[in-house]
Amino acid sequence: MESTFKEIRDGQSVLDLDPKSAVGGGVEDVYGEDRATEDKLVTPWTFSVASGYSLLRDPQYNKGLAFTEKERDAHYLRGLLPPIILSQQLQEKKLMQNIRQYQVPLQKYISLMELQERNERLFYKLLIDNVEELLPVVYTPTVGEACQKYGSIFKRPQGLYISLKEKGKILEVLKNWPERTIQAIVVTDGERILGLGDLGCQGMGIPVGKLSLYTALGGVRPSACLPITIDVGTNNEQLLKDEFYIGLRQRRATGKEYYEFLHEFMSAVKQNYGEKVLIQFEDFANHNAFELLAEYRTTHLVFNDDIQGTAAVVLAGVVAALKLVGGALAEQKFLFLGAGEAGTGIAELIALEISKQTKAPLEETRKKIWLVDSKGLIVISRKDSLQNFKKPWAHEHEPVKNLLDAVKAIKPTILIGSSGVGKTFTKEVVEAHASCNDKPIIMALSNPTSQSECTAEEAYTWSKGRAIFASGSPFDPVEYDGKTYVPGQSNNAYIFPGFGLGLIISGAIRVHDEMLLAASEALASQVTKENFDEGLIYPRFSTIRKISAHIAANVAAKAYELGVATRLPRPKDLVKLAESCMYTPVYRNYR
Numbered sequence: 001m002e003s004t005f006k007e008i009r010d011g012q013s014v015l016d017l018d019p020k021s022a023v024g025g026g027v028e029d030v031y032g033e034d035r036a037t038e039d040k041l042v043t044p045w046t047f048s049v050a051s052g053y054s055l056l057r058d059p060q061y062n063k064g065l066a067f068t069e070k071e072r073d074a075h076y077l078r079g080l081l082p083p084i085i086l087s088q089q090l091q092e093k094k095l096m097q098n099i100r101q102y103q104v105p106l107q108k109y110i111s112l113m114e115l116q117e118r119n120e121r122l123f124y125k126l127l128i129d130n131v132e133e134l135l136p137v138v139y140t141p142t143v144g145e146a147c148q149k150y151g152s153i154f155k156r157p158q159g160l161y162i163s164l165k166e167k168g169k170i171l172e173v174l175k176n177w178p179e180r181t182i183q184a185i186v187v188t189d190g191e192r193i194l195g196l197g198d199l200g201c202q203g204m205g206i207p208v209g210k211l212s213l214y215t216a217l218g219g220v221r222p223s224a225c226l227p228i229t230i231d232v233g234t235n236n237e238q239l240l241k242d243e244f245y246i247g248l249r250q251r252r253a254t255g256k257e258y259y260e261f262l263h264e265f266m267s268a269v270k271q272n273y274g275e276k277v278l279i280q281f282e283d284f285a286n287h288n289a290f291e292l293l294a295e296y297r298t299t300h301l302v303f304n305d306d307i308q309g310t311a312a313v314v315l316a317g318v319v320a321a322l323k324l325v326g327g328a329l330a331e332q333k334f335l336f337l338g339a340g341e342a343g344t345g346i347a348e349l350i351a352l353e354i355s356k357q358t359k360a361p362l363e364e365t366r367k368k369i370w371l372v373d374s375k376g377l378i379v380i381s382r383k384d385s386l387q388n389f390k391k392p393w394a395h396e397h398e399p400v401k402n403l404l405d406a407v408k409a410i411k412p413t414i415l416i417g418s419s420g421v422g423k424t425f426t427k428e429v430v431e432a433h434a435s436c437n438d439k440p441i442i443m444a445l446s447n448p449t450s451q452s453e454c455t456a457e458e459a460y461t462w463s464k465g466r467a468i469f470a471s472g473s474p475f476d477p478v479e480y481d482g483k484t485y486v487p488g489q490s491n492n493a494y495i496f497p498g499f500g501l502g503l504i505i506s507g508a509i510r511v512h513d514e515m516l517l518a519a520s521e522a523l524a525s526q527v528t529k530e531n532f533d534e535g536l537i538y539p540r541f542s543t544i545r546k547i548s549a550h551i552a553a554n555v556a557a558k559a560y561e562l563g564v565a566t567r568l569p570r571p572k573d574l575v576k577l578a579e580s581c582m583y584t585p586v587y588r589n590y591r
């Protein structure tokens with residue numbers, strides 16, 4: 001019985017589904033092939049298995065009090081539910097009321113996770129309809145706190161844990177996951193969770209949160225998403241001492257042991273899910289993130305959100321900001337605090353875009369971009385002691401010890417914080433930047449809010465209301481001198497859901513930098529006059545599904561152009577295709 005149940009679940013026809021209600025079931029529904037073939041193999045479309053108590057316990061199919069009289073009769077639900085029937089709309093209203101009553105964000109997070117585990121469609125309905133309100137709960141900043149406390153709030157596994165104990169058996173572990181058709185994996189090893197550092201196995205909150213956005217913001221079917229945490233130990237002493245820590249109680253494996261384990265993982269994923277499964281690397285430490293991306297970008301469909309996703313979103317913001325400020329991209333001077341994944345990733349994509357626009361060689365365009373790390377400005381004299389990924393940014397300049405002196409020396413037009421360290425854009429730094437620019441552009445990207453380089457209020461106040469400001473984690477609007485300023489959120493959540501959808505609908509098998517530029521361009525093109533009038537350099541998250549469809553279409557178009565798309569022939573209207581593929585969370589009718 002159990003195995004039949006699983007087989008049928010994979011085919012998505014656990015219940016006798018009314019075909020008319022099965023719209024927006026996700027990407028495969030449009031093409032139909034994969035799932036349709038599976039359905040034919042395992043079960044006809046009309047086959048009924050889960051019923052009664054087990055139906056109410058299955059989050060994929062549970063509708064709670066929304067089951068109709070007929071459904072209650074047909075599926076042995078009589079007596080298992082109170083007599084009333086509550087529509088999905090009313091359920092949503094009730095749950096939003098409940099969530100709003102919690103004062104503590106982590107309580108809101110826990111209640112949303114419980115909902116996801118109880119009734120998946122209702123969870124996504126809430127998230128999609130209330131995206132601006134709930135994003136800070138399921139995502140940054142609250143998800144950061146959830147990871148820090150994951151050991152004590154952990155109830156049920158929401159993804160796969162692959163620890164060193166599973167060495168040599170990773171393929172078997174993948175097969176334990178109940179879904180067979182996977183389109184997007186987000187994987188972390190927990191070593192650099194947001195700006196919070198090494199949280200080991202408790203980093204699981206991040207892949208879970210990112211993938212819930214794949215569904216809510218990008219329309220990828222939830223059953224096609226797989227969160228994975230690789231546990232190779234942790235160097236976090238506090239966690240190692242914590243009696244409730246859920247991960248391996250050992251220091252991190254490194255070097256050969258680490259890379260062999262990761263290699264087994266990457267091979268097992270490809271073997272089990274094929275070459276079209278997207279593997280998104282998330283919150284790995286710098287040293288591994290760059291190596292893993294370089295190693296697997298030519299053999300797997302991989303995307304590093306922190307290097308590439310953040311780069312695409314920041315480039316879009318800069319392009320949009322220049323419409324407010326004036327001037328061409330190639331005329332700008334950039335200064336970064338932080339030369340890790342985000343800093344060097346953004347810098348490289350900007351240099352690439354300038355090079356594309358001006359036809360100047362990349363080595364030249366890189367010279368417009370300066371980076372400061374913990375040892376000061378990255379300059380030629382430091383080149384020998386720099387990690388490889390920092391070397392392209394070592395330019396000719398005398399040594400400069402700190403950010404403030406670097407701002408004074410370089411006089412950037414755009415100041416970007418990607419350091420993971422909060423409060424580093426001090427009053428002096430912001431004032432120095434503002435003294436050289438009428439409209440200083442400031443992006444404080446580090447997450448969560450506690451790690452933001454400065455707050456929105458600080459940016460506006462210290463620049464006397466002149467700053468164009470965006471941050472990685474959300475800030476409320478700020479009143480300054482009788483005016484309201486609305487900060488933008490420069491977060492990769494604008495990019496990765498649509499980017500992933502674009503890869504999926506085109507059946508892409510590789511990610512190329514041009515596809516990141518395509519995503520970035522699509523995002524920048526979605527900023528409206530209304531947004532600009534408010535001083536915003538990003539569109540509102542409330543329109544994110546439309547934005548994601550445009551990003552997906554642009555990315556897919558580029559994938560076709562570059563010959564890495566496998567869904568042939570190329571559909572004509574890619575925006576329409578993307579929109580029609582998106583998962584919608586309305587309840588389906590069961591006959």
Ligand SMILES: O=C([O-])CC(=O)C(=O)O
Pocket residue numbers: 140193194195283305306446447472491492
């Ligand atoms: O998760 C976020 O909000 C953005 C991100 O990738 C990070 O900070 O690592």
Ligand SMILES: [Mg+2]
Pocket residue numbers: 194282283305306
């Ligand atoms: Mg990240």
